[in-house]
Amino acid sequence: MVQLRRRRRDEDSPYPSSCAGSRSASARAFVNDFGLRLIAIVNSNRSLSEKKVAILPLLQAHVDMDAIGRYCLGRYWRVATPEQQSRYLALFHQVLLNAITDKIGDYRGVTFTINGTSMVGADQAVDTVINRPEQPAANTQWIVSSSSGQPKVVDVVGEGTSLRLTQRQDYASFIARHNGSVDALLHALDHQVAAHASP
Numbered sequence: 001m002v003q004l005r006r007r008r009r010d011e012d013s014p015y016p017s018s019c020a021g022s023r024s025a026s027a028r029a030f031v032n033d034f035g036l037r038l039i040a041i042v043n044s045n046r047s048l049s050e051k052k053v054a055i056l057p058l059l060q061a062h063v064d065m066d067a068i069g070r071y072c073l074g075r076y077w078r079v080a081t082p083e084q085q086s087r088y089l090a091l092f093h094q095v096l097l098n099a100i101t102d103k104i105g106d107y108r109g110v111t112f113t114i115n116g117t118s119m120v121g122a123d124q125a126v127d128t129v130i131n132r133p134e135q136p137a138a139n140t141q142w143i144v145s146s147s148s149g150q151p152k153v154v155d156v157v158g159e160g161t162s163l164r165l166t167q168r169q170d171y172a173s174f175i176a177r178h179n180g181s182v183d184a185l186l187h188a189l190d191h192q193v194a195a196h197a198s199p
Helices: 017-042 048-062 065-073 082-101 163-177 182-197
Strands: 111-120 123-131 138-145 152-158
Touching (some): 017 048, 017 111, 065 082, 065 152, 065 163
Antiparallel strands (some): 123 138, 138 152
């Protein structure tokens, strides 16, 4: 379980009150817009393949996949060669998109509500509740960063568990088992992408 340290009071924030409030409102509006667009696709009558096509540009525009990818590779990002970094990010994009779009078929009649926001370091955590028919409501935090100049999702925390931290731990464990070889991870990701593309 990942315990995120929150900053809720203005005096604990590194930003002035008005600036923190503006960032909070911007993050809420961003997640609300992203969530409504995403749910509209998921709940539509389109075929699964059509939904996947429609959701890809939405994810690419709202999720900072490069930042997530670098975080997931952890300390091995710094030791990877530029060619390995480029190849890894290309593969990571595809793996992440496949993982997200594969879940589309599992959901129908989805709604969500936005609750509070809080600071997590320099980022905003937007608390939401995702409601799915005949399933328990899912408490989900969207970690939104504006470091790129515009709001982007850099992590999703489901029931206290950070998805990017979990992936980072998995990658680190895999690379450690393969004598610190980044190429071993690239080969595994390449195989994963190829297997997903197979009929």
